[in-house]
Amino acid sequence: RKEVxxxxxxxxxxxxxxxxxxxxxxxxxxxxxxxxxQDCRKEPKLLMSVxxxxxxDGRFTAQLNRASQYISLLIRDSKLSDSATYLCVVFLSxxxxxxxxxxxTRLAVHP
Amino acid sequence: DAxxxxxxxxxxxxxxxxxMLECSQTKGHDRMYWYRxxxxxxxxxxxxxxxxxxxxxxxISDGYSVSRQAQAKFSLSLESAIPxxxxxxxxxxxHGPPRTDTQYFGPGTRLTVL
Numbered sequence: 001r002k003e004v005x006x007x008x009x010x011x012x013x014x015x016x017x018x019x020x021x022x023x024x025x026x027x028x029x030x031x032x033x034x035x036x037x038q039d040c041r042k043e044p045k046l047l048m049s050v051x052x053x054x055x056x057d058g059r060f061t062a063q064l065n066r067a068s069q070y071i072s073l074l075i076r077d078s079k080l081s082d083s084a085t086y087l088c089v090v091f092l093s094x095x096x097x098x099x100x101x102x103x104x105t106r107l108a109v110h111p
Numbered sequence: 112d113a114x115x116x117x118x119x120x121x122x123x124x125x126x127x128x129x130x131m132l133e134c135s136q137t138k139g140h141d142r143m144y145w146y147r148x149x150x151x152x153x154x155x156x157x158x159x160x161x162x163x164x165x166x167x168x169x170x171i172s173d174g175y176s177v178s179r180q181a182q183a184k185f186s187l188s189l190e191s192a193i194p195x196x197x198x199x200x201x202x203x204x205x206h207g208p209p210r211t212d213t214q215y216f217g218p219g220t221r222l223t224v225l
Contacts, residue, residue, distance in 0.1 A: 002153075004153060008151070031210060032210050032211060036214075041219075042218070042219075043201060043216035043217060043218050043219055044154070044201075044214075044216050045216070046213045046214070087153070087154075091209055091210045093210065097209070097210075098156060098169075098170070098209070099156070099209045099214070100153065101146075101153030101154040101155075102153050103151055103152055103153045104153070
């Protein structure tokens with residue numbers, strides 16, 4: 001079982017739609033959580049950190065459920081420019097001290 | 112100008128050749144990392160360095176070596192390239208520990224080993 005699992009997609013949605021991605025992690029020693037965005041053939045860039053209480057940045061909302069060990073990303077009012085792959089990233093503490101990257105979920109927003 | 116640069120951007124080589132990928136950064140960060148990305152897999156850490164005198168193996172260091180020539184430069188070498196090292200390689204930097212700090216990635220090097 002992968003340490004961080006994501007639905008690879010693609011999620012094909014029209015402009016203006018709301019779309020949600022989930023990510024599950026297997027190690028309860030996971031301490032910090034992030035969403036990175038990666039455009040086609042480009043480098044990953046931090047989209048947002050995920051806090052225990054949940055957090056919002058404009059049209060993007062991230063949630064953390066420690067009991068069920070999953071993280072979610074909600075995108076409201078999708079734009080064509082949101083088309084990208086979204087990487088779920090987890091930091092493992094407790095002797096591991098490393099970032100684990102999910103393989104990503106691809107989003108395609110169409111007119 | 113980009114804060115994290117990688118050279119070359121693309122490279123095709125043959126099995127058995129020695130290859131060096133270079134990374135430079137102007138962000139002033141102490142911490143630097145090398146990752147590889149393969150289709151269907153997440154980025155995997157090859158080596159990392161928290162300062163010039165500190166080099167550590169990541170989860171997939173076999174077949175690779177690194178050199179931290181200066182705070183701003185971190186090179187990755189494949190001593191004898193093999194086809195399963197065909198991948199997209201990213202260098203990254205961070206200011207603080209990965210638990211809290213953003214990783215800033217270079218544009219990537221696409222390496223093909225024939």
